[in-house]
Amino acid sequence: MPRAAIDITTDGHVHTRLCHHARGEMEEYVQAAVAAGLQKIIFLEHYETAIEYFESTWLTEEDFIYYHAEGKRLAEKYQGIIALGTGVEVGANPDHLQDAVDFLKRFKWDRIGLSYHYLQTDLGHVNMVSRRPASIALMEKIGVENVAAAYFDGLKKALAVLPADVVCHLDAVMRHCPSFSFSENHFARTMEILTLMREKDVAIEVNTSGFALRCEPFPSLKLIKEAQRMGVRLVAGSDAHRPEHVGRYFELLPEMLG
DSSP: OOOOSSOOSEEEEEOOGGGSSSOSOHHHHHHHHHHTTOSEEEEEEEEOOSOOOSSOOSOOHHHHHHHHHHHHHHHHHTTTTOEEEEEEEEEOOTTOHHHHHHHHTTSOOSOEEEEOOEEEETTEEEETTOOOHHHHHHHHHHOHHHHHHHHHHHHHHHHHHSOOSEEOSTTOTTTTOTTOOOOHHHHHHHHHHHHHHHHHTOEEEEETTHHHHHSSOBSOHHHHHHHHHHTOOEEEEOOBSSGGGTTTTGGGHHHHHO
16 A cells, blocks of 8 residues: 555644743643544744844743653653654744754754744844734835745755754745735745755645645645655644644645645
């Protein structure tokens, strides 16, 4: 029997209240995963470095110490019921990549995800995936094509340096910005990133949070199919920010991906 295109028994991208923009304790997510019939859940909490922003959407080092201890406790408690992993979603900061490399060495990770949220501007950092009107206005002032170019350049630079296992929501940049559309040029830039991912054996995340926003995952089905054609591995992640979102839309993936 041929191997399935993607494993939908593991949710590899889950957040909790520790990141300050999600709800629920770690154990609530584990219980939700059990109720959904999953075999494994991997927490992927946010790490950022040297970001100047009006709110914190990532964990402190003290938070990460608690996070790992609680992950160990829950792994032992639910042994034989569901497997549990503690990972990290590293936000790229192209000017501080060595800081991230050094931080990653302090803990043992079950998965290292790579994303790029915050772009440096003259007015501080802007969140490139934010729905806030002020963030969207600033990106439009900078120029959406300039933001897109910086996003692809920064992600590619980070991918070359950081020990990532998976790239998260590859085409989600400016997902709430109405003046931005993903062009053929942007597609070509993502192909460059996919080529590097294949060389480094880094998987691409099929992030099902996209279904609620645009009726297809992040990245688009077109990009996922190119990744499959190139031999880049696929992993499923809900990007859950509340327990009831664990494993959401996973049932759509087998038929969609073939």
